[in-house]
Amino acid sequence: RLGELASLSYGLAMTVVAMKTVTPEPAESGALVARLETLSNAIERLPRVIPPRGKGEASAAPPPCDLQDQIAALTSQMEDVVAGGPIERREKAPEQAEKGEVKKKKGGFFVSGAFSDPAYSRFALKGTAAVMISYLTYTLLDWPGIHTAMLTCFIVSLTTVGETVQKLFLRIAGCLVGALLGIVSIVFILPDTTSITSLVVLVGLVTLPAAWIAVGKPTVSYIGFQIAFALYLCILQGAEPGFDLVVARDRVIGILFGDLVVYLIFTRIFPVSTLTQLRLDLDKLIRQCRDVVKTKAAFDPAAGAIQEAGRAYATLETASANLAAYGYETFHSGNRRLRAQANKLAIKALRGFVNALAVVAAFPPPQGDAEKSEALRQLLLHAEMNLQTLAFSLAAPFDVSSGALVDSMPPALSPDDEPSPQISALEALMARLNNVKMTLFHYRRLLHTEAGAYE
Incomplete structure (x- = not known):
């Protein structure tokens, strides 16, 4: 229920x-x-x-x-x-379907293609190499204090260059802030700590802002976890308060060394760009938007279109996170500010379009006037055709000489007819769609002229 x-x-x-x-x-x-x-x-x-x-x-x-x-x-x-009424049992919509046949995913411990896809074995080799380099370094140097380098390799090693560099930067920022707070606590606060109550108050006061950051935006939330982690490594050195600054120094050096090892390996050996996953997200988002429009064109109940719009929102959030991670791949580019601006404009245009699509999805099927219903159907089919054109343009190789695919206005009603709220919502949707087309065109042109090192 x-x-x-x-x-x-x-x-x-x-x-x-x-x-x-x-x-x-x-x-x-x-x-x-x-x-x-x-x-x-x-x-x-x-x-x-x-x-x-x-x-x-x-x-x-x-x-x-x-x-x-x-x-x-x-x-x-x-x-x-x-009140206890009967609940209608609905079949869950399949996430993947090909030519009308639903592909059932088989459960198991390993993901599909774990032993056949070379990307998984390459990732395993890179992660193992980073961990072994860190382990051998502090073992051969007889410097166990920097053992946090090995932990760092497990934490910041992610599938793409953008995600890895993003996690790496967040870990460094949080580590430095947490280490600074830890050293200040060791020098000025812990010498006057005489009971477990004082230590609990200290840990609580520093954990509070770190936890506040940790529940924030996904792009910065890891800083909060790392601040708390670095602080605990510094002040919780054993069964009693520790005052040895060497421990804090070694653990911070270990984190920075592990970040350096991971960065060199994951950006130089078989680098995987976030741009590939971003393109898949955009393709999935457009397909989900087409499903919403097709459901509305069939005049099905609004519940199905609303569910599809919800899935589009989830895909948009994933694409937004991947786009933010992709910005870390291009920080060395001379055109990085223009790229960052293009990222913001692309997400803003896509979010505005999905918002307008959700408004259209919420309308119930039209009742009564057959002429207006047919005009509404034509508008929906027009929007679906333009979404299909947009999907083809993103999948095709980029051509600088091609236009921005700005669509003409959809077929309008006669001047004597007053547009209904649903017609007005569809016109706003088409305006948002044209904005998405122009934004993505200019963004693709930027990617073409300033190709990233890992594309």
């Missing part, structure tokens, strides 16, 4: 956002607001066991005609789930 309520509440939230987007001042709906508040209180006190209600007790509601009707319908469904 909680899973069903989560799905329905997601659709309800997207419908409310769509209504506020197309209708800044919606009609008075005080009764609906009261129902939602009552429903919220009921869900908060939802018991573990709910007596199931008979199937005949649920009344069939008419299909929604607009966004407000859809909000009322979703509210009724959630109320029915809370």
Whole structure:
């Protein structure tokens, strides 16, 4: 029941956002607001066991005609789930399908292609080489204090150059801040520490800002973990407070040495660019957006399109993280500032398009006027065709002489017809799509003229 309520509440939230987007001042709906508040209180006190209600007790509601009707319908469904009504069992949408046939993934300890894909063996060899170099270095030098170099190799070794360099920079930044706090604590605070209470207070006060950073944006959250880790390595040297600054020095040197070893190996031996995964993410995002538009063009219920839009949001976040990691591959480029600006503009354009697509996805299927329904279908098919064109342009080799694929405006209604909110939402979607096309065109041109070292 909680899973069903989560799905329905997601659709309800997207419908409310769509209504506020197309209708800044919606009609008075005080009764609906009261129902939602009552429903919220009921869900908060939802018991573990709910007596199931008979199937005949649920009344069939008419299909929604607009966004407000859809909000009322979703509210009724959630109320029915809370009251113990029967839950419709849905088949999970397949993540991968080819020519209409669903490929079932076989579970197992190893990923698919673990022994056939050379990328996995290369990664294993690079990781092993980094660890062995670190281990042999502090063993031959008889310097066990820098054993953190070996731990560092396990932590910062990631699949692509961009991800590895990003994690490496975050670890260095957090290490230096944590080591500084640790040394200050050893010199000025620990000598006056006379009880476990004082030590707990010290650890808590320094852990608090580190934890605050750790739950922040994924691009910087690891700094918080590393600050706390470096601090603990410095001040927790044994069963009692330690005052030896050599321990703090050696452990910091070990972290920096491990970062250096990983950087040299992963950027020089079989480097793997984040750009490859980024291209796959963009292709997946466009396919998911096409699925949303095709679902709307078939006039299916809005629930399916809303679920597809949710998957598009998740893919967009993954692409955003990969794009941020790709920026670390090009920090040595003379055009890095222009690249960073292009990254921001590309993500901003894609996010605006997915937001506009979610508004379109939230609309219920049209009812009544066949002429306007057909005009709406043509607009949706036009958008789907343009998404397909965009996918082909990204997959094809770049041609500087080609245009930016700016689309003409979609077929409009006659001047006497007043566009419906759904038509207006579709026109905004097409404007966002043209913005995405132009942004990605200029970004690809930048990649073509300033190819990265690891592309």
